[in-house]
Amino acid sequence: MTTTTPHSLAITARGMRKAYGEKTVLDGINLAVPTGTVFALLGPNGAGKTTAVKILSTLITADGGEAKVGGHDLATDPQAVRATIGVTGQFSAVDGLITGEENMLLMADLHHLSRREGRRTTAELLERFDLTDAAKKPAATYSGGMKRRLDLAMTLVGNPRIIFLDEPTSGLDPRSRHNMWDIIRDLVTSGVTVFLTTQYLEEADQLADRIAVLNDGKIAAEGTADELKRLIPGGHIRLRFTDPAAYQAAHLALSEVTRDDEALSLQIPSDGSQRELRSLLDWLDAADIEADELTVHTPDLDDVFFALTSNTNIPTQSKENAR
Numbered sequence: 001m002t003t004t005t006p007h008s009l010a011i012t013a014r015g016m017r018k019a020y021g022e023k024t025v026l027d028g029i030n031l032a033v034p035t036g037t038v039f040a041l042l043g044p045n046g047a048g049k050t051t052a053v054k055i056l057s058t059l060i061t062a063d064g065g066e067a068k069v070g071g072h073d074l075a076t077d078p079q080a081v082r083a084t085i086g087v088t089g090q091f092s093a094v095d096g097l098i099t100g101e102e103n104m105l106l107m108a109d110l111h112h113l114s115r116r117e118g119r120r121t122t123a124e125l126l127e128r129f130d131l132t133d134a135a136k137k138p139a140a141t142y143s144g145g146m147k148r149r150l151d152l153a154m155t156l157v158g159n160p161r162i163i164f165l166d167e168p169t170s171g172l173d174p175r176s177r178h179n180m181w182d183i184i185r186d187l188v189t190s191g192v193t194v195f196l197t198t199q200y201l202e203e204a205d206q207l208a209d210r211i212a213v214l215n216d217g218k219i220a221a222e223g224t225a226d227e228l229k230r231l232i233p234g235g236h237i238r239l240r241f242t243d244p245a246a247y248q249a250a251h252l253a254l255s256e257v258t259r260d261d262e263a264l265s266l267q268i269p270s271d272g273s274q275r276e277l278r279s280l281l282d283w284l285d286a287a288d289i290e291a292d293e294l295t296v297h298t299p300d301l302d303d304v305f306f307a308l309t310s311n312t313n314i315p316t317q318s319k320e321n322a323r
């Protein structure tokens with residue numbers, strides 16, 4: 001990597017490698033995360049997501065490659081990296097034996113905040129994360145969602161500009177998950193960069209500006225959710241009829257359709273673009289065929305994830321697109 005990494009990138013990695021014994025977990029991955037955005041690293045169990053987070057947050061060292069976090073080189077200036085980042089996730093810092101407030105004050109001490117400043121920050125963050133009422137209760141009595149919120153609140157005591165969230169909502173119910181998503185969105189609005197790992201595709205779809213899919217030690221694809229969805233086939237237009245005669249007529253006239261005789265519906269492969277939709281509608285008009293329902297289906301991230309991580313022959317992203 002050159003020394004002229006643009007300041008607009010919060011995290012960069014080139015050729016990041018890590019093996020445990022014979023097992024290569026990360027096989028030379030490249031990352032580029034713009035400042036103030038959410039980047040999601042997706043991958044099946046054991047793909048190496050946590051390993052990547054641990055390397056980027058200086059908890060372990062890579063075997064090879066170069067990376068910068070907040071403009072600081074991981075290998076030569078890990079202290080500066082640590083001063084810039086916050087990490088929460090599977091290795092939670094919450095101590096269950098003491099109260100939420102005590103956990104926060106402990107964190108404030110670790111960050112050398114004055115007593116007064118520590119109390120002020122603690123009260124502010126507990127309020128922001130809806131934990132004021134539970135502040136004096138032992139953290140062990142908190143629900144999963146409350147523990148996650150406390151963990152994140154503790155991370156924010158140090159006012160990090162880059163936050164690593166390792167599976168921030170695993171095990172949370174839908175309401176707590178949405179709550180956490182709102183918190184993450186607020187953080188990003190305030191200029192923080194978020195690097196998150198998740199197994200929930202919807203989470204990546206909802207939150208991430210860019211998504212990378214990790215598989216077999218490599219980034220199988222990287223892009224916005226929409227870019228990834230376009231990578232795989234599966235989009236179609238569905239026409240549903242109530243009149244069997246219209247259904248038959250449409251079927252006879254359209255090539256390359258999948259038919260469902262029971263539902264009287266036809267599936268026509270399509271990228272869902274306005275152009276394709278218009279030409280189908282024009283054709284239906286010209287043939288004087290009226291469908292009772294027309295729906296456009298684009299592949300969702302689940303389709304992308306399964307396609308990219310199933311190790312079958314799926315078109316992987318071209319080198320120009322993949323970073």
Ligand SMILES: Nc1ncnc2c1ncn2[C@@H]1O[C@H](COP(=O)(O)OP(=O)(O)OP(=O)(O)O)[C@@H](O)[C@H]1O
Binds near residue numbers: 020025046047048
């Ligand atoms: N300290 C270690 N020693 C040996 N192998 C390890 C170690 N840490 C991780 N691994 C292995 O490296 C691989 C990647 O693990 P990692 O925890 O990074 O995956 P992950 O993508 O975060 O998975 P999950 O979604 O299940 O958390 C796994 O096969 C794991 O068993």
